[in-house]
Amino acid sequence: NAGVMQNPRHLVRRRGQEARLRCSPMKGHSHVYWYRQLPEEGLKFMVYLQKENIIDESGMPKERFSAEFPKEGPSILRIQQVVRGDSAAYFCASSEDSNIQYFGAGTRLSVL
Amino acid sequence: AQRVTQPEKLLSVFKGAPVELKCNYSYSGSPELFWYVQYSRQRLQLLLRHISRESIKGFTADLNKGETSFHLKKPFAQEEDSAMYYCALGFGYQNSGGGADGLTFGKGTHLIIQP
Numbered sequence: 001n002a003g004v005m006q007n008p009r010h011l012v013r014r015r016g017q018e019a020r021l022r023c024s025p026m027k028g029h030s031h032v033y034w035y036r037q038l039p040e041e042g043l044k045f046m047v048y049l050q051k052e053n054i055i056d057e058s059g060m061p062k063e064r065f066s067a068e069f070p071k072e073g074p075s076i077l078r079i080q081q082v083v084r085g086d087s088a089a090y091f092c093a094s095s096e097d098s099n100i101q102y103f104g105a106g107t108r109l110s111v112l
Numbered sequence: 113a114q115r116v117t118q119p120e121k122l123l124s125v126f127k128g129a130p131v132e133l134k135c136n137y138s139y140s141g142s143p144e145l146f147w148y149v150q151y152s153r154q155r156l157q158l159l160l161r162h163i164s165r166e167s168i169k170g171f172t173a174d175l176n177k178g179e180t181s182f183h184l185k186k187p188f189a190q191e192e193d194s195a196m197y198y199c200a201l202g203f204g205y206q207n208s209g210g211g212a213d214g215l216t217f218g219k220g221t222h223l224i225i226q227p
Contacts, residue, residue: 003155004155031212033214033215035214035215035217040219041219042116042118042198042217042218042219042220043156043198043215043217044217045214045215045216046214047214048213048214056213056214058214059214091156095212098212099144099161099202099212100158100161101158101212101215102157102158103148103155103156103157104155105155106155
């Protein structure tokens with residue numbers, strides 16, 4: 001089992017561009033979670049998804065951010081019109097039906 | 113609102129000395145507490161959870177509901193214990209998806225074990 005796979009590991013965008021972050025959960029896991037980590041901070045929950053459904057998006061910024069987990073393929077976190085404040089590490093986690101979440105290596109987004 | 117506090121940003125101890133990483137939480141319901149560890153250049157991984165009551169790599173943590181604490185302890189630190197440690201709070205399954213809710217993390221404690 002390859003574990004939770006995130007790509008790219010590093011992503012550089014200019015202000016106003018779009019960022020797409022991908023996450024493939026562990027095999028057999030149907031629950032995906034996205035977290036954001038700002039410098040010197042802990043991970044902050046953003047959104048929880050199952051296949052084709054957003055279950056809890058209480059931690060997502062109201063504008064420019066969206067997430068999906070289609071029937072086929074990885075989960076995508078999309079940030080439109082990025083700003084410098086979006087620079088952070090974005091982590092994906094997956095779980096099966098337990099409370100144990102397994103984390104990916106993260107995507108480090110830098111906005112110039 | 114739920115919150116996790118790790119008061120020490122950095123903790124440095126000598127090899128062989130006891131280690132205690134502090135974690136306090138605020139939550140009105142029945143919490144589930146976790147410790148995650150991130151070694152240098154590795155991904156975040158689960159160290160232990162309170163309901164399993166295991167000892168992993170010599171670490172233990174006891175949930176104290178009266179003090180709302182979940183401190184991580186190890187009697188004799190080893191150099192390979194140097195890492196970032198995050199305390200996290202889970203709330204169970206309050207959503208409609210059948211999976212657990214998202215976790216609330218503390219800011220982390222950087223543990224350095226000196227030789």
